[in-house]
Every structure is written in structure tokens, then in C-alpha cells.
Amino acid sequence: METVNKLLKELTLDFGYIFGAVNQGRVFESDTNMRDFLHRSQAFQIKLGDFTKHVEQLQIQSEKEQTLERLNKLIEFLERQVDAQ
Numbered sequence: 001m002e003t004v005n006k007l008l009k010e011l012t013l014d015f016g017y018i019f020g021a022v023n024q025g026r027v028f029e030s031d032t033n034m035r036d037f038l039h040r041s042q043a044f045q046i047k048l049g050d051f052t053k054h055v056e057q058l059q060i061q062s063e064k065e066q067t068l069e070r071l072n073k074l075i076e077f078l079e080r081q082v083d084a085q
Helices: 004-024 031-084
Strands: none
Touching: 004 031
16 A cells, blocks of 8 residues: 555656646746656656556455455355254
């Protein structure tokens, strides 16, 4: 979860920079600004992909845990049924 929080903070900062640069018209002021903007935009895309993968893994893990919990409840129910007979 720490990784997801860290990535989310980085994404927020990167998005703030990108949005601010576009909103203030700084992107096309110079070649240096354009290269920096392109570099940061590409890094943002990579981080966003990483974040998406982490969230997917957390969701899969959560689904597995829920399935295990349901299976445990079913086993407990079946054990009670067997004990009752």
C-alpha cells in the first residue's frame, strides 16, 4: 500500500506540473521547456501505468482474500453439518 500511496503522490505532483505548464503556456516558450515537458509527460505515463498495475494487483489480492474467506465459511458450515449428524 505504501507503494501505491507514493506513486499517487508522485502522480499528483507530476500532473500539477504538467497542467500548470499547459495552463500557463510555458510548454512552447522554448525548446528546453518543450523537452522538459515531454520528458515529464513520458515519466507521468510510466508512473500512471505502474500505478494502474499496483491497483490491479491490490484488487486481485482483495478478490482472492474474499474468495478464501467465503471458502472458510463454507468449510465451517460443512464441518458443523457433519458434527451435527
